[in-house]
Amino acid sequence: MVRSSKRYVGIAAGAALAVGLSACAGGSTDESEGSASGTGGASTVTFRSWSPIEQTTAQMVKAFTDENAGTSIDATVFNYPEYLVDLQTRASSNTMPDIVGLQPGALTQQYRDKLMPLQQCASDTWGSDWQSKFYPIGIEQARMGNPDGDENFYALPLLVQTVNLWGNSEIFEDKGVTAPTTWEELESVVKKLSGESYAPFMLPAKDSWLRNVVFLQIANNIEPGLVYQAEDGTDSWTNPRIVEAFEYWSKLFTDGIAQKGAIGLDAYPSGANQFEAGNAAMIPLGAWWIQQSDPSREDLPPLSEGMAGYEPFLFPTIPGGASEAQYVGGIDVALGISKDSANPDLACKVLTDWIAGAGAQKLVNTFNDLPAVTGMNPETFTSDKQQEMWAMFTEDWMPKVQWSRYLESPKVDTALGDALAGVATGDLTPQQAAEKVQSAQDAAS
Amino acid sequence: MRYRRQEAGTALLFLAPALVLFAAFVVYPIVYNVQASTLRWDGVNVGQFVGLGNYKELLEDPVFVTTLRNSAWWILLTIAPQAIIGFLLAVALNRRLRGRAVYRAIFFIPAILSPVVVGIVWQRILDPFNGVVASVGRLTGIDVLTQPWLSDPSTAIFAAIFVNVWMWTGFSMLFYLAGLQLIDTSVIEAARIDGATGLQLMARILWPLLRNTHLSLLLLGVIGSLKTFELVYVLTEGGPNHASEMLPTYTFKQAFQLQSVGYASTISVVLLVVAVVSSLSMVRAFGSGFLTGDET
Numbered sequence: 001m002v003r004s005s006k007r008y009v010g011i012a013a014g015a016a017l018a019v020g021l022s023a024c025a026g027g028s029t030d031e032s033e034g035s036a037s038g039t040g041g042a043s044t045v046t047f048r049s050w051s052p053i054e055q056t057t058a059q060m061v062k063a064f065t066d067e068n069a070g071t072s073i074d075a076t077v078f079n080y081p082e083y084l085v086d087l088q089t090r091a092s093s094n095t096m097p098d099i100v101g102l103q104p105g106a107l108t109q110q111y112r113d114k115l116m117p118l119q120q121c122a123s124d125t126w127g128s129d130w131q132s133k134f135y136p137i138g139i140e141q142a143r144m145g146n147p148d149g150d151e152n153f154y155a156l157p158l159l160v161q162t163v164n165l166w167g168n169s170e171i172f173e174d175k176g177v178t179a180p181t182t183w184e185e186l187e188s189v190v191k192k193l194s195g196e197s198y199a200p201f202m203l204p205a206k207d208s209w210l211r212n213v214v215f216l217q218i219a220n221n222i223e224p225g226l227v228y229q230a231e232d233g234t235d236s237w238t239n240p241r242i243v244e245a246f247e248y249w250s251k252l253f254t255d256g257i258a259q260k261g262a263i264g265l266d267a268y269p270s271g272a273n274q275f276e277a278g279n280a281a282m283i284p285l286g287a288w289w290i291q292q293s294d295p296s297r298e299d300l301p302p303l304s305e306g307m308a309g310y311e312p313f314l315f316p317t318i319p320g321g322a323s324e325a326q327y328v329g330g331i332d333v334a335l336g337i338s339k340d341s342a343n344p345d346l347a348c349k350v351l352t353d354w355i356a357g358a359g360a361q362k363l364v365n366t367f368n369d370l371p372a373v374t375g376m377n378p379e380t381f382t383s384d385k386q387q388e389m390w391a392m393f394t395e396d397w398m399p400k401v402q403w404s405r406y407l408e409s410p411k412v413d414t415a416l417g418d419a420l421a422g423v424a425t426g427d428l429t430p431q432q433a434a435e436k437v438q439s440a441q442d443a444a445s
Numbered sequence: 446m447r448y449r450r451q452e453a454g455t456a457l458l459f460l461a462p463a464l465v466l467f468a469a470f471v472v473y474p475i476v477y478n479v480q481a482s483t484l485r486w487d488g489v490n491v492g493q494f495v496g497l498g499n500y501k502e503l504l505e506d507p508v509f510v511t512t513l514r515n516s517a518w519w520i521l522l523t524i525a526p527q528a529i530i531g532f533l534l535a536v537a538l539n540r541r542l543r544g545r546a547v548y549r550a551i552f553f554i555p556a557i558l559s560p561v562v563v564g565i566v567w568q569r570i571l572d573p574f575n576g577v578v579a580s581v582g583r584l585t586g587i588d589v590l591t592q593p594w595l596s597d598p599s600t601a602i603f604a605a606i607f608v609n610v611w612m613w614t615g616f617s618m619l620f621y622l623a624g625l626q627l628i629d630t631s632v633i634e635a636a637r638i639d640g641a642t643g644l645q646l647m648a649r650i651l652w653p654l655l656r657n658t659h660l661s662l663l664l665l666g667v668i669g670s671l672k673t674f675e676l677v678y679v680l681t682e683g684g685p686n687h688a689s690e691m692l693p694t695y696t697f698k699q700a701f702q703l704q705s706v707g708y709a710s711t712i713s714v715v716l717l718v719v720a721v722v723s724s725l726s727m728v729r730a731f732g733s734g735f736l737t738g739d740e741t
């Protein structure tokens with residue numbers, strides 16, 4: 001019996017070893033063994049992403065298939081963490097969808113070898129000057145992190161955005177204040193709005209992405225572009241001007257500008273819900289907040305009706321820094337096509353339609369974020385105020401966005417988020433925080 | 446001899462489906478994970494063999510040390526309170542009591558809620574600016590209630606543990622209720638006739654007779670603590686500044702946010718070893734009766 005048991009164990013171990021050897025971790029996938037991407041037939045493409053949201057994607061799919069009879073799009077939308085898991089699993093098992101949602105920089109670069117260069121597709125659809133259709137920051141970020149000499153576009157921007165502050169117009173009016181344009185004004189407005197049932201400056205700093213974009217707005221207002229020089233190694237994170245940016249970040253907490261417990265509050269859903277409910281006078285978010293008054297939404301909170309209760313403004317300038325507030329932003333979501341797509345022509349057609357065709361119009365109509373191409377506008381606005389805001393974002397702000405809301409390396413990006421959390425909780429001084437990011441930078445390069 | 450061989454062949458055929466599934470879904474992922482832990486690998490492109498390099502790096506990683514410390518806190522501070530409160534609730538609700546089915550359901554409901562929902566709700570309850578707890582604190586002047594429990598690095602892990610205890614105590618209660626109903630009532634009656642008070646009955650009769658339930662809960666508690674992910678991720682995302690990081694949240698961040706699947710696999714291997722060693726140690730210390738249902 002003992003011998004039999006041993007034999008069974010041996011068989012199980014043998015089977016496991018055989019399976020293990022047949023598909024090892026970290027190996028390259030033999031292209032000849034893998035099937036072409038996508039699970040549909042010749043007139044079907046698959047799409048997976050975390051954005052746009054499901055209802056909007058369904059409208060975009062319908063817009064395309066209505067115009068292109070006989071085609072179909074198998075679309076699945078996940079939340080972001082789940083999508084990362086799905087994408088990684090599919091990419092490593094050669095079952096990558098035809099069209100994928102991507103973020104510029106690290107995510108696109110991770111999948112670069114599995115993505116098709118898109119400039120031919122873009123040029124065939126829009127002509128040789130196709131790049132001029134896009135906002136400059138979108139074109140710049142689409143190739144962020146490409147190896148030297150690689151000028152390919154492995155992703156094209158679908159939606160772009162600015163990161164900025166939003167104010168509650170009703171509170172501002174009620175208290176006789178205006179959106180602060182300088183740090184001193186910010187301090188003075190916060191002082192005037194203190195002691196009420198709402199937070200003067202609601203900072204949902206639990207999320208690393210939000211900490212980073214607020215910091216990037218501060219840092220660029222102190223010394224425009226310096227953090228990107230620190231990231232590419234031509235300067236250092238310990239440059240006194242960057243340390244100063246950490247100091248101003250720290251002041252948000254130590255000088256009582258941010259609400260108590262800011263580092264424990266997430267942007268979504270908590271911070272956004274509180275701002276929409278009128279529990280905050282100011283909040284750092286971005287251009288996408290304009291979707292609060294999406295025409296298809298019903299039973300909107302009073303502040304969101306026609307965006308009546310909101311006003312966007314740039315992060316205040318810092319004493320001794322740039323004389324004007326800087327525009328920070330970039331790609332919200334980009335699209336790529338799998339190199340192994342069974343139907344690259346149809347995939348290209350879908351991708352370009354969603355960026356600048358009938359599908360894009362459906363997307364823009366929902367105010368999901370700003371379109372990556374210029375000149376696209378929603379067919380319906382809920383108010384003149386919303387239309388003015390839209391025009392300001394798309395015609396005034398977006399073309400001026402020069403500074404990226406992302407860092408190239410996920411490790412440095414995470415190190416920055418951690419360092420900012422450390423400063424916020426008092427665990428790190430601004431100098432120590434800068435040194436920590438520099439260490440991560442050294443390790444990553 | 447031929448008969449025995451035939452018998453073994455038949456047995457193997459019966460076992461084959463289970464063995465195949467075990468190999469495919471248990472052994473293979475473990476082998477794959479161990480192999481991945483020897484690579485510097487982003488999960489998509491070709492990995493680079495680094496031997497035990499990831500393990501060396503892990504030992505020097507202060508966040509990893511934090512995750513181990515947090516796991517220890519989690520095990521210590523969830524299992525005992527959940528067991529004690531669950532036991533007391535079970536004893537109270539094992540009596541004839543009007544509406545006891547409703548009470549049982551109420552106490553059990555948190556255990557069937559999604560940890561994501563629980564996390565979002567408690568994050569709002571504990572929000573020091575606008576949360577219920579802080580509002581009560583301000584109204585009553587009890588300052589401690591206005592503290593930023595989830596955003597203070599020194600308290601974040603304990604706040605998450607508190608929410609976990611709230612969520613899972615009903616589960617322990619259900620286990621103890623099942624255990625209590627298996628106890629021969631004549632034993633309890635005999636103790637009462639012998640003059641045992643309610644407290645003595647609980648401490649000297651019921652508690653010892655529920656040994657297998659305690660051990661099952663202990664085993665489930667240890668494994669559950671090591672696997673904790675959703676609740677912590679939603680409540681604190683492992684922050685602030687990694688103060689409430691657990692092994693699975695750190696693994697997830699490394700694999701999918703930092704594109705370090707090799708390093709994440711190393712953490713997973715360590716997690717696996719800790720889980721297996723702690724489970725086997727318990728089985729060795731207490732016997733396997735509490736798992737098989739045999740009296741020990």
